[in-house]
Amino acid sequence: MVTTPNSGTVVREEADSTLAMRLLRRLSLQPPPSDPPAPDAAKYTDVEALKGYLRERHRSVQERVGEFCLTRPEFLPTPMELPSSAHQELCIRQMSALVRDAGLRPLSLMVADPAQYFALMEAIGAFDFSLAIRLGAHYSLWGGSVINLGTKKHIEKYFDKIDNLEYPGCFAMTELHHGSNVQAIQTTATFDPVTDEFIIDTPNDGAIKWWIGLAYLQAKLATVFARLILPLEGEGEGGEPADMGIHAFIVPIRDLETHVVLPGIEIHDCGQKIGLNGVDTGALKFCSVRIPRDNLLNRFGDVARDGKYTSSLPTINRRFAATLGELVGGRAGLAFSSVGVLKTAVTIAVRYALLRQQFGPRRQPEISILDYQSHQHKLMPMLASAYAFHFARVHLVDKYSEMKKTSDEDLIADVHVLASGLKSYITSYISKSISICRESCGGHGYAAVNRFGVLRNDHDIFQTFEGDNTVLLQQVARHLLKQYEEKFKGGTLSVTWNYLRDSMSAYLSRPNIVTARLEGEDHLRDPNFQLNAFRYRTSRLLRSVAVRLLKHMKILGGFGAWNKCLNHLIALAESHIESVILVRFIEAVRSCPDEKTREVLKLVCDLYALDRIWKDIGTYRNVNYVTPNKAKAIRKLVDYLSYQVRLVAPELIDAFDIPDQLIRAPIGMQSEAYAQYTQCVGL
Structure with a gap:
């Protein structure tokens, strides 16, 4: 028999491998070592005390919404395969019931106590996120833009009617070609000093307002973000109109009484989405749509009757930052x-x-x-x-x-x-x-x-x-x-970033070799x-x-x-x-x-x-x-x-x-999950 110098090593490795396999097989047949006994949960926490600590001061509004929704037939769990059109109509009815029957006034709540408003949105989202986003589009975006970017005259005219759903609206910022880069949007609002109006235009298809929640079915007015253009006699140089940057304008898109789409406005459906199909999303296109000068939301910039522009903020960038800051x-x-x-x-x-x-x-x-x-x-x-x-x-x-x-x-x-x-x-x-x-x-x-x-x-x-x-x-x-x-x-640092002030030098020095080795619990x-x-x-x-x-x-x-x-x-x-x-x-x-x-x-x-x-x-x-x-x-x-x-x-x-x-998920119930599961699938 011929052997190589390494043959003994090979035999030993095979033997070791066989022994290891036997040990693994034996271990697989043995019960694993038991974990430490589970202590009595009461020694760890009082559920009611923990629940109470988590409850914020706005819990009452969530309970109010829950009690109302659980007693109304239109708030029964939404069928899984409900078509988009039916889902949207259902959400509109639910939204009306919350405001007109339950007496909720979300815009007032948002102004008086934002924490209560956010809690309200969370409670509604627990029933259906499409409904919560629909309310958010109307109140947070449309209503929020009016009260945060407008002035007293806008609040007096629109606040109550937005709050009670008499003036359903939408928020038209995003365009087909521009979403995140808002400063590059192309929709224009050109001031006409002869008629004392702004003319809203979509200059090309890339400027079509896109993904506008509530625009396709429900909204009657829109906050439209557009470039404010002043005529030749304004502040432009070399005979060119002056572009004063992005401003917000209230633009009626449907007749307040008949709900018919107004002249010069095209509204199209953006189609089926991956989710949130209870929210109608539309595309808006404007062709020489005229609106009164007062429809400019003028908190950060205004145009006088003679076409003169004024603002408390000296630059376009600062005005833009202030405008977006109010929408946080x-x-x-x-x-x-x-x-x-x-x-x-x-x-x-x-x-x-x-x-x-x-x-x-x-x-x-x-x-x-x-x-x-x-x-x-x-x-x-x-x-x-x-x-x-x-x-x-x-x-x-x-x-x-x-x-x-x-x-x-x-x-x-x-x-x-x-x-x-x-x-x-x-x-x-x-x-x-x-x-x-x-x-x-x-x-x-x-x-x-x-x-x-x-x-x-x-x-x-x-x-x-x-x-x-x-x-x-x-x-x-x-x-x-x-x-x-x-x-x-x-310079000074704001409180939110104070650890940069207090500790930057320590953090950026060489790590402590003693601390780096500490391993104790x-x-x-x-x-x-x-x-x-x-x-x-x-x-x-x-x-x-x-x-x-x-x-x-x-x-x-x-x-x-x-x-x-x-x-x-x-x-x-x-x-x-x-x-x-x-x-x-x-x-x-x-x-x-x-x-x-x-x-x-x-x-x-x-x-x-x-x-x-x-x-x-x-x-x-x-x-x-x-x-x-x-x-x-x-x-x-x-x-x-x-x-x-x-x-x-x-x-x-x-x-x-x-x-x-x-x-609602059967497997997420506190008890009898499988029994409820079989009932849900019809067995």
Whole structure:
């Protein structure tokens, strides 16, 4: 027999392999080691106390809407295959019932208490997002544009009739060729000094107003954004008309009595959408449509009878910024309502995971799929995020309400960036999360009756509504860079960005080699460590992108440099928003008066923070902010905290206080899910 020098090694490797296979087979036949016994949930949290802490001061309006809708036949669950036309007609009836029968006055609510208004929209969205978006298009956009961009004469003329639905309207900003770049829209409003009118024109097909909610069926008036053009004797140079930039105008599009489309206006249906087909969306085209001069919403710029233009703001850019700044409420509302979508999706997925049993130790009962580590890894950080986003949205609405009361310029700028960032970050996260929830429910998640499809499709457009998420994140990054520049010029920083003032030098110095090695649970669950990690990452990204921009600008110019660093800028914005969210969560934990509730919120907060750190662990490792062993400790602790949160998941879900009538998905009910499931599909 001929052997090679390595033949003995080969034989030993084969023997080792055989032995390993035997050991694996033996282990597969043994029951896994039991987890620590699940403690009594009452030791962790009092559901009623947690529910009470989550309830914001606007809970009463949600209960009022819920009680009304649950007693009305037109608010029965919308059939899954309802045609768009029938769905739109149903939503119009529902909208009328809420205003005329329930006596809701959303526009008054929006002015008096924005938090109550946002809560109202969330409650309505729990029944049907198409209905909520329809109300939002009328009140937030059409009504909001009149009261925020108009002056006393507009409010006196339109407010009450918008509030009681006598003047249904729409918001015509987006054009076929321009959505995010509003300054480039092409619709014109040319002043005619002879007749004292503006002439609204669509100069080409690219300027057709597109995706205008309520335009195709319901709206009688529109806020039309257009370029204000003054005639030759105005302020233009070289004999050219003067383009004064983007302004908003009230344009009647249908007869107030007959509802007939007015002369010079074309209205077309934008067609079937992926979701929200209970909202009619139309395209508007204008051909020499004349409107009175008073129909200019003139808060930031006005035209006198003689054609002279006046404004308290000296430049087109400043007027444009002020105009869009007043419309930030739409972004705040989308962030607010999105959190409700996440709560619903997570509730359905977690309750199903508790109900569904699959596999288990040999000769023993099957176990809940939520007892599997992989399932906990999917759903428990998502549940933690729902809590984190809840407290972030409370902060956003508080800041927005304060801004509306004070009109403080610094606060306006902060709220604009905060709303842009939270809307972008939250809606993007939730769109991905709905798909994960669907997947985690297996085949039953694919059944339309269990709602993941409609939640995903109706919510998906939130990433585009009120500004594309990628564009909005760039606004956040741009503002951070501005604050960074202010710091190094010795200027003051606004409160929202104070960690740049207080801690930039510490964050950008060499990481502490002792802290980088600490692995204990007490250290990792210390809010100071978590916040420092979040802020270190943000500050490092901020400094590095500032350096990169300066380098590229010398060769590529401003636009080219920005584009070259775009992914870096978006990462910066997302990192900052995560820091803002964590700050709000930590403060909510500290402010909780009930000890048991505070303990469970601390557990959830720690999972949120450490899961985010682990998901970006490469960044921390690359700069030696954490050692390999510390990174491993973070991963293990995330797994352990996911298990701990799983133990109280039913209570955490119940604390969202979403009635079964609003959950509606059979697999998301608190009891008898399978029985209701079979009834829903007609067995």
